[in-house]
Amino acid sequence: MxxxxxxxxxxxxxxxxxxxxxxxxxxxxxxxxxxxxxxxxxxxxxxxxxxxxxxxxxxxxxxxxxxxxxxxxxxxxxxxxxxxxxxxxxxxxxxxxxxxxxxxxxxxxxxxxxxxxxxxxxxxxxxxxxxxxxxxxxxxxxxxxxxxxxxxxxxxxxxxxxxxxxxxxxxxxxxxxxxxxxxxxxxxxxxxxxxxxxxxxxxxxxxxxxxxxxxxxxxxxxxxxxxxxxxxxxxxxxxxxxxxxxxxxxxxxxxxxxxxxxxxxxxxxxxxxxxxxxxxxxxxxxxxxxxxxxxxxxxxxxxxxxxxxxxxxxxxxxxxxxxxxxxxxxxxxxxxxxxHTNLAGIPTEASIRNAVERAMPGLLKNVYAHTAGGGKLLAVLQVAKRRPGDEGRQRQAALIALAVYRELKNVILVDEDVDPFDSDDVLWAMQTRYQGDVDTIFVPGVPGHVLDPSQVPEYSPSIAARGLTCKTIFDCTAPWHLRERFERAKFRDVDPHPFAPELFPQARS
CATH class of the missing domain: 2.30.110.10 (Electron Transport, Fmn-binding Protein; Chain A)
Structure with missing residues (x-):
């Protein structure tokens, strides 16, 4: 269901x-x-x-x-x-x-x-x-x-x-x-x-x-x-x-x-x-x-x-x-x-949501502590830019998320037209609204999680001690001044129930 x-x-x-x-x-x-x-x-x-x-x-x-x-x-x-x-x-x-x-x-x-x-x-x-x-x-x-x-x-x-x-x-x-x-x-x-x-x-x-x-x-x-x-x-x-x-x-x-x-x-x-x-x-x-x-x-x-x-x-x-x-x-x-994802991740989501809402009311629409990170290492933040002054605030939200949850390693930022719970949609945003050299922010040398096997000095000389990591923000949101170029195709919103009642047993009210 x-x-x-x-x-x-x-x-x-x-x-x-x-x-x-x-x-x-x-x-x-x-x-x-x-x-x-x-x-x-x-x-x-x-x-x-x-x-x-x-x-x-x-x-x-x-x-x-x-x-x-x-x-x-x-x-x-x-x-x-x-x-x-x-x-x-x-x-x-x-x-x-x-x-x-x-x-x-x-x-x-x-x-x-x-x-x-x-x-x-x-x-x-x-x-x-x-x-x-x-x-x-x-x-x-x-x-x-x-x-x-x-x-x-x-x-x-x-x-x-x-x-x-x-x-x-x-x-x-x-x-x-x-x-x-x-x-x-x-x-x-x-x-x-x-x-x-x-x-x-x-x-x-x-x-x-x-x-x-x-x-x-x-x-x-x-x-x-x-x-x-x-x-x-x-x-x-x-x-x-x-x-x-x-x-x-x-x-x-x-x-x-x-x-x-x-x-x-x-x-x-x-x-x-x-x-x-x-x-x-x-x-x-x-x-x-x-x-x-x-x-x-x-x-x-x-x-x-x-x-x-x-x-x-x-x-x-x-x-x-x-x-x-x-x-x-x-x-x-x-x-x-x-x-484990749900046990660890849903409280992580709530902590991030509360902290960002206190700092920047209305910006964060939703957050998903992704199962690929076990609810701890990866978060997808869905944000709503409403005005030119909102540009950049999405990155501030990501920094707040990293501060609120110390074991968080990577943050992906997406716009409100992207479903944060749908990995295909998130990866689509990364392919079309992200340029690696300008939309990636690195925060090196901060505590992560000791159970991440990549967070050891043997992995990289940049890691000074076990449990330290480089945290990364991937900004996959469309730039405000180019937002019209990134409008998704507008399909008609049709009630599917009459056509496929076995898939949609309840008509939309």
């Missing part, structure tokens, strides 16, 4: 029950044909499950052949008779829009409004927290993460099984404010996980403070969540500075607070309606080689489409308990897939 041409949100939204957790989100998807696929065919979580979804619906920067398809529930996991695994809930922009009560082209606007209408989370009693219906404590006989939860491997060369959609909740040990972020978590033993932090992540700053005091940092890892929580957690500074609790954004999206509950084994909170919660402590002064159990030399597939090297020294989480709902659903993603 294509929502991209709709002027208003999908009309059936008014008939859908509200979403407050993963199960209510799945119930909504179940009502829309083609959005959720169940399979009872046995699947191995090690390599096979991700291999299946690569073909069914992963998309993104996954090596072809792949496609955009439905979310998929695997009901029969080999070696785990009581488990089921869900993948791809947010692996299409249309599905995200359906789950957030909007249309695909208005997702950035919807997310931007949620920041302005943020609602603080609340704590509920344990009897109101489904995530603690079943409790497994690490001291229990036979406790073993490796047999309790079917953490998948994406490829046969992964460092180990990974929890790929674990939302880590931690608190500043000095100030007390909380933060949530999704991190790479590798299962290393019966009660041990390694955790990878990209530079400047807030929970890593909390860990550093705790470690400096010689203390562990208590955290919960929350899995199987309302999509609003996951996507709201992916905002970054400066939109959500240190001390800002991203759970407030999910509250703004849903119009009610996210419910938290006190953990059962540590002094931390968990998301009350999560499917699975792992409780534990990040240990001070303890490090672990990521591939210690496999010696594969590789970590796991990441958003740029590559499997990066295993990290030689990562912080360690000692697990103290696992709590879960009855018939819990373990949620995962395929690392380079479209799901």
């Amino acid at each position: 294509d929502f991209s041409t709709m002027e208003q949100p999908f009309p059936a939204f008014i008939d859908f029950p509200p979403i407050n957790d993963l199960r209510s989100a799945l119930a909504r998807l179940q009502q829309v044909p083609g959005q959720l696929l169940h399979t009872d065919h046995p699947v191995d979580p090690h390599g096979e499950l991700a291999g299946v979804y690569k073909r069914v619906g992963a998309g993104g920067t996954v090596k072809r052949p792949t496609r955009l398809g439905p979310a998929m529930m695997f009901n029969h996991i080999k070696g785990y008779p009581d488990s089921r695994v869900l993948v791809g809930v947010m692996a299409s922009r249309e599905r995200v829009a359906l789950l957030l009560d909007t249309t695909p082209d208005r997702l950035a606007e919807r997310m931007g409004e949620a920041i302005e209408k943020a609602i603080d989370p609340v704590v509920v009693p344990r009897e109101q927290a489904p995530c603690q219906e079943i409790v497994h404590r690490a001291e229990d006989p036979g406790f073993d993460l490796r047999t309790l939860l079917p953490a998948p491997t994406n490829t046969d060369e992964d460092a180990g099984p990974f929890f790929c959609l674990g939302l880590v909740l931690g608190s500043d040990p000095e100030e007390g404010h909380a933060d949530v972020t999704i991190h790479r978590l590798c299962v290393q033993g019966r009660d041990r996980l390694s955790i990878f932090f990209a530079p400047d992540r807030h929970i890593d700053k909390f860990r550093q403070k705790a470690e400096a005091a010689g203390k562990p940092l208590p955290v919960t890892i929350n899995m199987g969540l309302d999509p609003a929580i996951l996507i709201g957690s992916c905002f970054e500074a400066p939109t959500t500075p240190l001390g800002y609790d991203e759970l407030k954004i999910a509250g703004g999206l849903r119009g009610r607070p996210v419910e938290l509950v006190e953990a059962v084994s540590i002094g931390q909170k968990a998301i009350a309606r999560a499917e699975v919660v792992i409780e534990g402590e990040i240990l001070p002064h303890e490090r672990l080689r990521e591939d210690i159990n496999t010696d594969s030399g590789r970590a796991m597939p990441e958003f740029p489409g590559y499997t990066g090297p295993a990290n030689p020294s990562l912080p360690v989480i000692r697990v103290t308990a696992v709590t879960m709902r009855r018939q819990a659903i373990l949620q995962t993603l395929v690392g380079p897939g479209e799901e």
Whole structure:
């Protein structure tokens, strides 16, 4: 189902029950044909499950052949008779829009409004927290993460099984404010996980403070969540500075607070309606080689489409308990897939949109954090020049975008008659409204993303250190003084429904 041409949100939204957790989100998807696929065919979580979804619906920067398809529930996991695994809930922009009560082209606007209408989370009693219906404590006989939860491997060369959609909740040990972020978590033993932090992540700053005091940092890892929580957690500074609790954004999206509950084994909170919660402590002064159990030399597939090297020294989480709902659903993603694009990219779009609108109201019409950059490295900005004085302001908008989102690498500017979500249209603009020597702006030697394999000194002597990059603006907008030469061919706007009702089932009102 294509929502991209709709002027208003999908009309059936008014008939859908509200979403407050993963199960209510799945119930909504179940009502829309083609959005959720169940399979009872046995699947191995090690390599096979991700291999299946690569073909069914992963998309993104996954090596072809792949496609955009439905979310998929695997009901029969080999070696785990009581488990089921869900993948791809947010692996299409249309599905995200359906789950957030909007249309695909208005997702950035919807997310931007949620920041302005943020609602603080609340704590509920344990009897109101489904995530603690079943409790497994690490001291229990036979406790073993490796047999309790079917953490998948994406490829046969992964460092180990990974929890790929674990939302880590931690608190500043000095100030007390909380933060949530999704991190790479590798299962290393019966009660041990390694955790990878990209530079400047807030929970890593909390860990550093705790470690400096010689203390562990208590955290919960929350899995199987309302999509609003996951996507709201992916905002970054400066939109959500240190001390800002991203759970407030999910509250703004849903119009009610996210419910938290006190953990059962540590002094931390968990998301009350999560499917699975792992409780534990990040240990001070303890490090672990990521591939210690496999010696594969590789970590796991990441958003740029590559499997990066295993990290030689990562912080360690000692697990103290696992709590879960009855018939819990373990949620995962395929690392380079479209799901990552939407998780990372839509908050990026909202941050850019809000910042540019504050600086230059009315100039920016829309923004797309393109899937080719995993929602992080490439953004397409659609701008509207209205007067001669607007010439050049589109480049200022691009500079604002680069400032708002530090991991953004390339920005493509297009006019309002170009669809930013249609790559063919964007590339058409680049071929006909762009001259490389006058429409390319370079910003060298600034921080990028450490998972981009080109951002290393070995790639270019201009790169002084790993993680630095040259950022580029491609101005594919028509010059204002030549705008009449760049008018697109004017076709008659005809209602196609009478001619092709099977393709256009609803006549345009």
